[in-house]
Amino acid sequence: MRKVVRGKLHGLYVTGADLNYHGSITLDPDHCEAAGILPMEFVDIWNKHSGARISTYVIYGERGSRCCILNGAAARTCQRGDEVIICNSAYVQEQEIEHIKPVVLTFHADNSINERLQYNVGRDSQERLTFDILKLD
Numbered sequence: 001m002r003k004v005v006r007g008k009l010h011g012l013y014v015t016g017a018d019l020n021y022h023g024s025i026t027l028d029p030d031h032c033e034a035a036g037i038l039p040m041e042f043v044d045i046w047n048k049h050s051g052a053r054i055s056t057y058v059i060y061g062e063r064g065s066r067c068c069i070l071n072g073a074a075a076r077t078c079q080r081g082d083e084v085i086i087c088n089s090a091y092v093q094e095q096e097i098e099h100i101k102p103v104v105l106t107f108h109a110d111n112s113i114n115e116r117l118q119y120n121v122g123r124d125s126q127e128r129l130t131f132d133i134l135k136l137d
Contacts, residue, residue, distance in 0.1 A: 001091040005119065007035035008104040009068075009086040011048070013111055014078045016069040023072035025086070026061040034116070035103050037088050045074070046085045052077040066111035097121050097129070103136070 009031055016026075025045065027037070037043065039060045046053050056074045061067040068086075070078045078084060092100060104117040116136035124130050 002094060002097070003089050003091055004097065004100055005102045006088045006090040006100065007037050007102050008088075009035055009037070009084075009107070010104055011083050011107045011114075012068045012086060013107065013109060014070060014080055014082045014084060015067050015111065016080060017075035017078060018069060018071050019075040021071035021075075023074065024057050024059045025074060026059050026067055026069040026071060027086070028066050028068075028111075029060040029063045031066070031105060031111075031113070032058060032060065034113070035088075035105050037086070041088055043086050043088050045070075045077075046087075047078050048083040048085065049079070050077070050082065068111065098123070104133075 037058055040057055042055055042057050044053065044055050054074055054077050061069065068084065098121050102119040104119065106114040108114050118134045118136055120132045120134050122130045
């Protein structure tokens with residue numbers, strides 16, 4: 001089994017940090033659904049400003065809010081306004097890699113969606129793996 005990217009929110013801006021809440025990251029369900037991220041699913045979070053890397057689980061916030069709120073201990077890793085990358089993953093057999101089509105969302109500074117992309121693994125004429133990033137919009 002190999003661990004691969006399943007979906008990604010790339011360049012989402014932190015809208016809040018709540019040290020006194022019991023763990024997790026609160027995200028807009030619209031963003032999560034578009035990238036295939038489920039509530040209670042563990043995600044990796046990479047802070048582009050500080051380099052901090054953490055893992056926590058997702059809870060859904062208010063739909064349409066464009067929120068990205070780090071909770072509990074995770075709140076110590078990010079400041080409001082930091083740009084983060086949030087990624088879920090899946091374990092797949094190597095032969096399944098061509099069937100996984102991760103959706104990647106990029107964002108404007110107000111957390112509105114900028115681009116919808118898809119990672120695509122295929123094979124060339126010699127059966128070697130290829131990788132492309134496709135625009136969905």
